[in-house]
Amino acid sequence: MRVLVVTNDLPPRVGGIQYYVDQLCRGMVDQGDDVTVYGSSYEGDVAWDRDAPYRVIREKTSVLLPTPMVRAHLSKLIKRYEPEVLVFGAAFPLGLLGPAMKRRFGVPYVAFTHGLEVSAVRAPGGRMLLRRIGANAAAVTFVSKWCERNLAPAFGPGPVYKLLSPAVDDSIYNTSVTGSSIRERYGLGDSPVVTCVSRVVERKGQDTLVKILPSLREQVPGAKLLIVGGGPYMDQLRELAKRGGVDDAVVFAGQVPDDELAEHFAAGDVFAMPCRERKGGLEVEAFGIVFIQAQGVGRPVVAGDIGGVSDSLMDGETGLLVNSSEPASVLAAVADLLSDRDRASEMGARGASFVRDGFTWAQRTVDLRHLLAEVVAD
Missing domain, CATH: 3.40.50.2000 (Glycogen Phosphorylase B;)
Incomplete structure (x- = not known):
């Protein structure tokens, strides 16, 4: 598959979401997918991107927002790389770009959630924005059943919902490790x-x-x-x-x-x-x-x-x-x-x-690729 990931969360920025997005991208590449990531800039990213197994294109800003400029640049990337599916590394706020991309190019999109979106649900107007994302999304993923219970009502009945929890590299985290x-x-x-x-x-x-x-x-x-x-x-x-x-x-x-x-x-x-x-x-x-x-x-x-x-x-x-x-x-x-x-x-x-x-990344990659294949085939 040709996959275009849009995210603010990518190494070398440190954090659980960054690690999650990176591991899933690596897993897709290992399975033969053509993965392009459109992200924000961070100190040390040039060296990191050089060694990444997938294509990385950075905007010269520390935070991507769904602005007209970002929308225009994303449109150019879609024309250039012709992805079969868009993936938003975090549903909010970048997922707000999804409806326009779907209308203009016919590319379906999937949005990841990580629990932080709960604050958007409780903010004035936040639920309305999540509903806009969900109304046009092919699928929304959740890291836990708690996330699904708290967020699915805000996204609405439109998308497929899928649990996609974090995982570990079992070649590193196993019982042969001693302390x-x-x-x-x-x-x-x-x-x-x-x-x-x-x-x-x-x-x-x-x-x-x-x-x-x-x-x-x-x-x-x-x-x-x-x-x-x-x-x-x-x-x-x-x-x-x-x-x-x-x-x-x-x-x-x-x-x-x-x-x-x-x-x-x-x-x-x-x-x-x-x-x-x-x-x-x-x-x-x-x-x-x-x-x-x-x-x-x-x-x-x-x-x-x-x-x-x-x-x-x-x-x-x-x-x-x-x-x-x-x-x-x-x-x-x-x-x-x-x-x-x-x-x-x-x-x-x-x-x-x-x-x-x-809870291994190999298993989680299988889960994600199965979901994306269903989205592309629909």
């Missing part, structure tokens, strides 16, 4: 370790893990916390650890290279991210790719039961969903898994199978 070198690097030894890998922002819940650590260490002597990632909330976390008298039991690894992430997940005995909603539900976890990354390397997970997180694990089988607004609930789950090594090991093994059977 021994990471444990040695940070002096963790044989201590029971809780790991959290994420951006350090309030809604991810790292502060809850720091707050419960004194009590956790009473129940599980020697327990330590490994926090991986950077962000604006780091200073507050360090202060919390100091005030709680556990600063010597918390390792702040900061941002680590992508090729070391799997080992950092594997360095822990339990992965925990008690994420929570903020700003009246406008900040929420739409899926939670870190949970499938952790399960991929065979670690049980403790997850805040919000948004679409429940799609990323099997509660009671591969991990535990908790009420992240109650620290006692988080403490009980983490302490239980650290104390019962057999249960944790069984959960970890089931989690690895869960990911291997349903």
